[in-house]
Amino acid sequence: MSTSLDLSSDPAAGLHWPQVRAWLEDHAEHLLDDRALLEELGLAATGRNVVDFGRAALARLEAVAQREAGARKLIEEIARANFAAQTQTHVAALDLMEAQSHAELARCLDAVTQGRFGLAGAAVAIEKPGAVPFGWKALEPGRVDALLGEDGLHWLGPNFTGLS
Template identity: 50%
Template sequence: MDGSQGDLLEAFREGPRLEPAAVRRFLSDNPEFLTGDDGLLDELGLKVAQGVSGGNVVEFAPAAMARIHAAHQQEATQRQQLEETARANFSAQAQTHGAVVDLLEARNHSDLARRVNELAQQRFGLAAGVIALETDTHSPAGWKMLVEGQVDMILGGDQRLARMGFAPTALGLFGDRAEEIASMAMVRMAIWEPSRQGLLAFGSADPEGFTQDMGSELVAFLARVVERTAERWPILS
């Protein structure tokens, strides 16, 4: 070990008193300490530049460049995912706003149920859309009739407001299309005064169409629109 290397090692032994400026000055005065140590160059991701007089210039090694490229690719992928999510959210909101206009143009309860099913299929690419009502007499034309307490049973809990994902207890809502349904989005409704319990349900043929970790805000918004629209017309007792 020559004197310069000994000086640097001694400085490291002294611990906290070693300053970056001192290391910089040492490497500037003794470049061969770095350029002559292949192991250290590999650890730092550097290599001696080829074709340079004196061999005292170092450049990034391929491994270092690969790390930079990988980081760039990861950043680009994350940015692309964010952009795709933003576009999907914007599209969903635009379709929901269009669906609201369709629902508000309903002429009666039967037409409202028809429009819910049509917007489910045509606007959202789903298998079906259903309006259901708990009643001990009869439900409006086109609506699914439920017995008292069935909304709680379908949603899986007393006064639970929404349920996303697959629920076997909800398959009956979709009638002859039940076999196609692999996931559902369902929101509780309260219609008329005194209120009657109801349900707005959408069914998808895709098992991942609706999952438990999805938010129910847009479906709940549509449920509120259906509630207010249905209340335009009285229900016959």
């Protein structure tokens, strides 16, 4: 390899990192003599063949600490939101337990979901046959299994299809 390395040539001309690295190893004095480049890289030459990486390493460590602090803040915000939602759910359950009738339970459920959770509304549904309490919605027999699934697992999603 020659003592000159043309870095301004076309990148497609075949200049690859292993070649650049080999050239730098053979001609380290070019890097050590270029104080402006060392300063731009966050390095300092402290001796003829010594390069101080302290500032660059510290900058990388500070960047990692900032990323971790950001992640920690996000986790704390999520935890606070989860705790607030859990508290609201407990209070809503207590509010529902105060209902004195089926109709009051339906009204209270609708009010609680709107006031505490910002939902458009809620309803209590029961499968027919038989009388349906005032304020409750009647479903055809087997409709609960069709909505929630016959395996007994709860289905979560934006809305139930087929309910008006």
